[in-house]
Every structure is written in structure tokens, then in C-alpha cells.
Amino acid sequence: MAWFRGKFATVIIISQLVFILIIGLFGKYSREAGADKDASVTHDEENSINRYYGVFQDVNVMVFVGFGFLMTFLKKYGYGAVGFTFLVATFAIEWSTIVRGLIFNLKGGKFEIGVESLIEADFSAAVVLISFGAILGKSSPLQLIIMAIVEVVLSVGNEYLGLEIFEVTDVGGSMFIHAFGAYFGLGVAWILQRDANENNEKEGATYNSDLSAMIGTLFLWMFWPSFNGALVENELRHRAVINTYFSLAACCIVTFAISSLSNKEGKIEMVAIQNATLAGGVAVGTSADLLINPWGAITVGSIAAIVSTLGFKYCTPFLCDKLKLHDTCGVHNLHGMPGILGGVVGAIAATFATFETYGDSLVVQFPELGSTPSPRTAGSQAGYQILALAVTLAISLVGGLVTGLIMKLKIWDEPSDRDLFSDYPFWDDVTGGLPNESDARYQPIPRQEVEAGHEDDGGNGVNMTEISKAASAAAE
Amino acid sequence: MAWFRGKFATVIIISQLVFILIIGLFGKYSREAGADKDASVTHDEENSINRYYGVFQDVNVMVFVGFGFLMTFLKKYGYGAVGFTFLVATFAIEWSTIVRGLIFNLKGGKFEIGVESLIEADFSAAVVLISFGAILGKSSPLQLIIMAIVEVVLSVGNEYLGLEIFEVTDVGGSMFIHAFGAYFGLGVAWILQRDANENNEKEGATYNSDLSAMIGTLFLWMFWPSFNGALVENELRHRAVINTYFSLAACCIVTFAISSLSNKEGKIEMVAIQNATLAGGVAVGTSADLLINPWGAITVGSIAAIVSTLGFKYCTPFLCDKLKLHDTCGVHNLHGMPGILGGVVGAIAATFATFETYGDSLVVQFPELGSTPSPRTAGSQAGYQILALAVTLAISLVGGLVTGLIMKLKIWDEPSDRDLFSDYPFWDDVTGGLPNESDARYQPIPRQEVEAGHEDDGGNGVNMTEISKAASAAAE
């Protein structure tokens, strides 16, 4: 597999050299990070590091521990879940710093890098990781890097369109982060068509892997108020925290109820607790810093729980069976539908945005609405919010489909059907702790070879059993 | 089990509708969260979100990851530990926001919700979770919801009595949180009488479950300074952090010594490291922001370690054997006795509280002592502290006994003896990862049926073995 080795390393090392070059040419410290020598120590009592660093670290934990461990529910893909999250997120952080700097912040041939840039970089990492969830266990690290390269550009571009052209609000990224990441990932997953493996016994969880996934769930759940309030300050952040917190609390409680109600024995299903409990954070994203009131936040979170829990129960199997759209982590239920819900809630909240209710902060939250004379009515602002949502869905879905085609190229070493949902093909020495890992003796085979030689297998796992048997026989 | 399904979901959904109604009628954003449009963005440099949000999140981690994972030590109750912590805590957060708002903060028909409310809601969740620890693995989620409903009202009422009527200090909740939660839970546990299962092989830990419990221990231990300093500011918080930190450090070290000393082979016992290392945080709770000095904090933590470690070694078995009081997590040792110790240390520290030592902050810490003319002496303040402790013990114990009687009603679907300490009855598809789970084939039976049919079993686990055998035989 030396070709893989060289290719993967080469792509990564070249990307690093390019990043160093671009950041060296165009990047510089922000004023508050001391690029300007006049911004000296003694004058800096209000340095933004003090107001943003805490929430940045919360978001950072969500990205690396939250997403990473949430995806460890697959019993034989724990290294891939945590490890590729680590790889893809750091790659997206560097790359999105460049893309965002060039698109949003270029002034005098330079873009500034400060603590706010780090938060935005983490947001871009989140977009890519959501898409990763749709194809978890079904692609090579090289494919993931390719996806990150394209997706960061499209998602930052879409965000620019929404924030700068349509001038909409989306403080917690219901549209620009969650909906975008989900539908982009679904587009990729649909093209990859790695969905014929329903019988793949590796696509399952164990008691322990389900528990370790809860580490991810809880850190995502706890720090979501930081996510939704990261880029605003003072009373806006205060409100974002309260709204997100109550939405999430309600979402957790209602998820337990709906999960039990939809189970034929009345039992609670872990997949819902791991995922649907978080939908309240997604659904309140756009409106988190608006005056939706605590009762409104609880209502939004409750609705999100119903949508998401039923989605995991009925929608994911439907998509897989009828549309051949296999969504490993169910990102459609956690990020897709709740993201759309969040965009709609934001539009509804916008219709109530007046100077009487918001006071001076109106201009901060809706620049077009709050300036005098106001070029927009609250109703037209709501229209723009819906427009941004529609554009987001279009760009992400089409972008995902096109990116899927690129990722399908054989040069990116897509894993064979036999190697789905398994750490074996990409991680060294993974067999140690796996009990009864009889198939650990086999050698990895690139997908094309397997398919060329065993076309009658249909990728449905039959060949895997045979190879296992052969390996067992050989070992005796 | 369709009756369970409907009942559980119905109770939860009705509670949500009621919560939305009450919070809609009485709740509003706090001034600093922008309910007041004059509190505009530009004026808010001192918004409380900046001073409270970081410690709030630390407390939040303690509640969800700390308590949740600490309780995963049971080998077959991991989902219940993390999942029911999630459910009970979010329920208590919503409900206590209402109860506390109505009891403490009603002004002009409305109570305010701000970041301080979120911290207090987490504190109420902690109270209920401590009680949960005493009955871990022995009750249904419906029973836990009932417990939370009653306990939140009683604990907030008790706190009102202590803070507003007796005007005592208890910054870290040694009395109002830890002692209350522990003795309430012990009262419930004594009524439930699920203590005849000493032979229940499921009430044990595995190497992995003991390690995952350490995730809970460490996050509780690390963030305890935030817990004890969450509701005060500036030098008071500074002091609370230092005192709690040194108390915990000493407690950890001494726990290792006492654990080794009390083991016949001189070995260290995980149950002590998981639990007794935290007693220093409990025991310094009341006095955390007082001038007890670092050496005093170390002394308190060392004493707490001795009390708690010996409690786990000798007191828990004694209570179980002699009083038929089964305390799954040993909350009596971690929260009960150290909580009483904390109350007493607070009273002692109060006797040294003078204007000479505390300066202007005296009135903040002891309102009755610091105002001029002072209506109390330091000695009488100490007396009130002890009074508040005694009242707390009385209300919590009696409240727990009465609540236990309510929880004992058959309508709440108490698990049968056979289903103790097991995720099986309440969680879907838990058998996947369990090695040699021969009893996974059996169907859950409500407790009353089992007892009606097998009265001679005495609930001592004998019937479980028989059913297992029958299941194994049937499987052959």
C-alpha cells in the first residue's frame, strides 16, 4: 500500500508548505494581538482575548472532543472517529483561516488573525465535521482532505453571501453551519453510494462504544451556549446563553419522552439520547441572541426534539432504503432538519424585531433594519432570512454532489466494501484489543481490485465472510 | 410494557407544557440579558455574563459529566448513570428555575432569568443528583422525575429558610446542597428498601467501568473551586478558589494514605479514590470564601478525607447490614458526613468573623454581622449556622422519607428485583456489547408480578439465577 502512503503524506505536506506561504504573505496578528506596537501592554485592559477566549475554548472542546467522541459509537471505527476528526478539523482550521481572511477580511493586502479568527476557524471545522458524519466509516483520509478543501471554500462563500449581501443574522449558524454541513454531507454520501451495506455487522455499536459516544454528546450539549453566543458580546451573548440553555434542556427532556413513545417496548434508545438531545442547540441557532423569550426557547427546543427523534427513528431508514442515501451518523436529523427549523424560527423572530423591543441593539443584530432611515421592514428582513436559508440549501446540496464526484475518483484510495466502518485499513495494529477479531488477519485490498475480482458479491458483505473463513482456515 | 411507554412520555410532555406556561407567565430576561432596551450594547462593559459564565460552565460540566460519569462505575448501568443524570438534571434545571423564581425573586409578578439563575439551577440539579446516587440502579425514570419534582421544592424552600430567615452563609452548599441531597436520598433509599440484594452480581464494577468513573471524579475534583466560588465575586471568589483547591489537594493525598492503611494488603481501593478525594470540596463549602487560611483549608480537606474514606470502608456496609439502608454510591460518605462537617466548620469560622479581619466585605459575607449597628455577635451567627444545619438535616430526612412513600406507589413502575442495577429494563438493545450476557434474553417483568408469583424468593436474587438458568436451557 506504499502508493497510499506516499500520496497521503505528499498531499498533506504540500498543503502545509502552501499554507505557510499564503499565511506568510497575507496574514498578520490582529491589532489586539500586538501587531501594532502602540497597542502596548498598559493600554490593553479591554483586550478581546479576555472576552472571547473562554467561549473559544468551549467551542474548541465541542469540535475536538464533542464531534470526535460522538462519532466513536461505531465499534470498530473509534480511531477513525477521533483521529480523522483531529486531522480534518486541524486541516479545516488552517485552510479556513486563509479562505475567510481572503474573502472577508483583506485590507491593504493583509488579513488579521486574532482570537475571533480562531472561533471562526473552529466553526468552519464544525461544518466539515458535520459532513464527515454523513460518510463516517466510508471514506479514506485523503477523500476527507479533498472534501475539506472544497467545502471550506463553498461554506465560507455561502456565509459571505448571507452575511454581507443578504445581511441576515445567524449567530449560531443554524443555516451557515448546520444546514450547510448536513446537506453538503448528504450530497457527498448520495454520490459515494456506499449504502448497500445494511447487513454490515461492523456498522453497529457496543455497550462501551455507546458510552464513550456520550462523552461527545455531553460536551457538545454543555458548551452549545458558548457556540451560539461565541461571536457576540454582552447582553447579546447573555441572551444567546439563556436561550440556548433552555432550548437544550427542553430538547433533552422531550427526546426522552419521544424516544420511549416511539419504541415498541417503551424503552429509550441511545441513538436518540446521543444525538436528538442536541437538536435544540441547532434549532435555536439563528435566533439565539434575539428576544425570543425563555418560554420561546423551550418551545423551539421541544419541537426540535420531536423532529430529530422521529427523524432518527423513521427518516434515516427511509432515506437509506428508498433513496439509497446512507447517512452514518444521521446528520440529516441532528443538523439538517433542525438547521432548517432554526432558519425558519430566525425568520419568524425577525418579523418581531422593532426598535421598541430591541432598543440600540437592533442595529447590531439587524444592520439593515436598525439603521436610520431603515432600508428594510421587519417583514422584508424575514424574507431575506428565508432567502439565505434557501440559497444555503442549494449551494450545499449541489456543492456536495459535485464534491462527491471529485471524491469518487479512484486516485483518493476509497476503501473497499469489505473495509467499511473499520479502522483496519488506515490504522496500524488495530487488532490488539478486538475480541474474536478473526478477520484481522486479512490484508487490505483497494476497492477497485475487490470489485473487479468479485463482481458477483455485490458489496453486501458476503465476500467478507468468505475471506474470514479462508483466513481462519489458513491460520489453523 | 406499553403502559410504561405512555405514562413516562405523558408525564414528561405535560410537565413541559406546564413549564412553558409558567415561564411564559412569570419569567423574563434579567436586565443584563437585555430585557431592558436601555441596557444597550455600548453600556454593558460590566455585563455579568463576563464574570459568571466561565464558572457557570465549570459547574455545568460537574453536573453532567462529573455526576454522570462518576456513577458509571456499575458495570451494567452505564446508560442509566449517564442518561438518567442527563434527564434528571435537565428536568431539575427547568423546574428549579420556576420554583426558585417564585420563592426567591418574584418582583412585580415576574422573576428574572440571567446567568446567575443558570448557576443556581445547576445547583438544584446537583441536589437531586446526589439523592439519585443513593438509589442508583434501584428506581425507574418515572420515580426519579417524581423525586425531582418534590425535592426541588423542599430544597429551595430549605435554602430560603437558611439564607433569608436565618441569614447564614453557605457559599458552596455544604448544608443546602450536599447534606440536603444526601439525607434526602438516604430517606428515599430507606423507604424503597431495595437493600436485600447484596448478592446481586450486577452491583459491581469492571476495570473499564471503574476507569470511566474516574472521568467523572476528575472533572468534579478540578472544577470544585468554581462550584464553591460560583456565586461570589472578586476577592471572595479568589479566596473560595484557593481554599477549595488546597482542601481538595490535601483530601486527595490523605485519601490515598487512609485507603492503603485500611486495606488489609495495604492496597489502594478505587472506590475511595473515586469518591473520598472529593470530600474536601464538600467539607470546605460553607467556609470557602471565609478567611480560614490555606493551612486551615488543608486541615479541613485532610479531616474530610479520613471521615469519607473510613465511611466507605466501614459505614456503608454497617448501614446496609444493620439498618437495611442501601446507599449505592455511598452518598452518605461523600456528601452526608462531609456536608455536616462543612456546616460545623462554617460555624466555627463564623465565630472569628470580625470587622478587623474582614473589613468592608464582612457585610457581604454575613449581612447580619456586618451591618451597623450589628444585630448579631459572631457567636450568635455561629449559632444560626448550626441551626440552619439542623433544620436542613430534619427537612431533608423527613422529606426523603415522605417522598420515598410517594415513589413507592406502584404506578411509577419500580423495577423488579431482577432488574436492579441493569440498563436492560429501560434502555433499548443493551445487550450488544455485554460479554456472556446470558440473562439478556429474558423479558422484563414489573416488580409486582415477580413478587406476586415468587413470594418465597425474598427478593434476594435467587430467582434471578433460576430465570437465568431457564433462559440458558431454553437457548440450547
Add this chain to the structure above:
Amino acid sequence: MAWFRGKFATVIIISQLVFILIIGLFGKYSREAGADKDASVTHDEENSINRYYGVFQDVNVMVFVGFGFLMTFLKKYGYGAVGFTFLVATFAIEWSTIVRGLIFNLKGGKFEIGVESLIEADFSAAVVLISFGAILGKSSPLQLIIMAIVEVVLSVGNEYLGLEIFEVTDVGGSMFIHAFGAYFGLGVAWILQRDANENNEKEGATYNSDLSAMIGTLFLWMFWPSFNGALVENELRHRAVINTYFSLAACCIVTFAISSLSNKEGKIEMVAIQNATLAGGVAVGTSADLLINPWGAITVGSIAAIVSTLGFKYCTPFLCDKLKLHDTCGVHNLHGMPGILGGVVGAIAATFATFETYGDSLVVQFPELGSTPSPRTAGSQAGYQILALAVTLAISLVGGLVTGLIMKLKIWDEPSDRDLFSDYPFWDDVTGGLPNESDARYQPIPRQEVEAGHEDDGGNGVNMTEISKAASAAAE
């Protein structure tokens, strides 16, 4: 093993009594923690707790969860990894507060304790834990306590030399924390000579233990910017965060590339992902708050990744085979070489330090360089940086060798060869969850007895197999 029991507990309890005495005599709250009654509540809007507490807690998480779980990769030493980290860190925190207070901060017979002291105490804990990594699984808790006692004194002394005499900068401790801890630990490891156990099957990881180690890796990785920026403020901290973040991101990405490239199948090795991804934080430590620019930080992180990844692949086996220097966690690769690299990078950065680039902050970062008239040139500052690095290496290595000799004394109950990398000898009831733990029946034997009786075994694990066989036979 009663002698162990009493000895261990006695040493610990005596140390606590001594600590209480010393801190009682010499320690007091810092002014901002309210020792001074005039620093009253109302005046304290700029209390240092607000600026330092968040980063302190991040560092705290790194020490306890980060180091603790990173070391759980050994399959049968999970309790020891987390538990002894807990013990050693809390011990070092108390002891270093005293040592640092007496060496650095004694004024008028008292040293002050504030939130900055807590950060520095965590740093000292990190030094000892790095050394612990070199001898993980190879020493008794008593030996670790002895090591902590000596190492804290030497490392604080070395730091005093560097900061106060040589007046160098080392904000993130590349030299004084990482290099010191690594070479001290290697010195100890070389003396202990517990390196002949290459065949020891317990010195391995399982799938689950490798995953739980990633919890440690991720928390270390995420919070490293807090570590490197903990003790500075405003734009210096801002810069430290940015530089560390980009260095770490690049280090993670490049580690994946180099790990795949150096594996004969092109696969990624977990040991590299767990460890080498962190080397970027070490290597940028000295220069973190200097104007090295984001592209410079990425470059440093990339180089660190190469050095560290290749170190794990080639250097650790070489040291073990050729020098009989067994380094359990490979601290030479994660902290040693990257620490030296960090010191050198710092020296290079110092040569560019001028008033033109740094402005007023020059005097904060290089006191000798920034004062007027300046007693040093940038070049001579660089020379002092290298001097401090050389002195650090000398003191740590010699100190480690000498401390190893002390630790080798038989009174500290060094584990026998058979008990290496196992929780069995020091933790009660560890067998529960271990599958096929046939050697769990044997009784622990102090090293000297084993060696006296079986001198022909040569400590190479042969006797272990025999004992296992005997135990198995006995069990039949």
C-alpha cells in the same frame, strides 16, 4: 505487605502535617484574595481572579485529565495512570507552593498565595508528571513521592536560575518544564534499569485503552494555548494563544503525514497521534508570546511533528536497545527533543527582539533588553537563552540520575519485574474486569525476594511465564 501499607501512609501523613505547619507559618492569601482588608469588595473590579482563573482551570484539566488519561494506554495500568497522576500532582501542587514561595516570593517572612500561585503549582505538577511518564508502570507510589519531593526543589531552583539570574524568557516552559521533566525522568529511568522487559506482554495497549488515551491527548492539545499563555496578559496572551494554536494545528496535520510515511504499510500509528501531535505546543513554548508570526508558528509546529514522530518510530527503540534506557511514554520524543527545539527557537526569536518591533512590551518580555539603557543586545539575550537551556539539561539529567539512586533504595518497595506495568500490586481488586487474567491469582512479591530466589531469571520476564503456568496448573 503490611510494611508497605504503613510506610506509604506514614510518609504521606507526615508530609501533610509538615505542609500544614510550613504553610501555616509562611503562607498567606495574596492581596487580591483579600488578605488586606482594605482591598475590599467594591474596589476590586480588576481582581486577577477574573483574568487568570479561566486559563488556570484549562491548565488544571491538562494536568489531571490530560496527563492522567494520556497515560492510560497501557492495558493493565489504567488505575495507576489516572490514580498516581492524581496523587503525584496533588502532592507536587502542595509541595511546590511551599518551595516556590520560599525561593521566589518570600517577603517579610511570608509568601503570598493567589491564583497565579495555583497556575505555577500546576506547572510544577506537570514537570513531575512528565518524569513519571518515563517510568510509568515501573515504580511504586512511594518512589514517585520521593521523586516528586526532590524534583520539585531542583526544577524550581533551575527556574529561579533561568528567570532571575539569566533573565531569560520561557513563557510556556519549553525549557523549565518540558525539557527539565523529560531529562530528569530519563535520568531516573536509566538508573532504575527496568528496561529488560521488552517481552513483557503487559506493556501494550488495547483498542479501548488507546481510545481512552485520546481523551488525554485531546484535552492537552486543546488547552495548550492556555498553558503557554497562562502567566502573561493582554496582547502577550493573545499572541501566545494564536502562536500555540497554529503550531499545534500544523503539528497534528504533519504528524499524520510522517506517521503514514514511516509505516511500511502506509498506515497511521496511534502512538504518534496520541503524542507527537502535542509536540508543537512544547516547541513553541519559549517563543509563544514573541512576534514569531503565524507562519513561523506553523513552521515550528511542523518541524516538531517531524522530530517527535520520527523519535517515537526510531529513537525510542534505539535508546531501549542500545542504551538500555527504557522510556515508557516516550517523553524524550514529546517533551525532550521538542523542549530543546523550543529553547533554540526562543533564542532565535530573541535575536529579532527590538524596540521597533515590540514597542513598550519589550521590557515585559525581555526585562534586560527593554530597559533603558539596555544592558544587553538581542544577540547576548539569545546567548543567555541558550545558556539557560544548557543549564536546564545539565541539572535535570544529573538530578535525575542522583534521584534515581535514591529511588533505587529498597525501602521504597520497588515493584518486582513480574509486577511491571500492572495495577495488581498497588490497587485492590483489579481483576474483576480483566479478561483471561490467569495471572491474577498470584500474590505480589517484593522485587528483592523474587530476585533472590530466581537469580537466573535475569529479570527478563521468563519467570513470569513460569509463574503463570504454575498458577494455571494450580487452578486446574
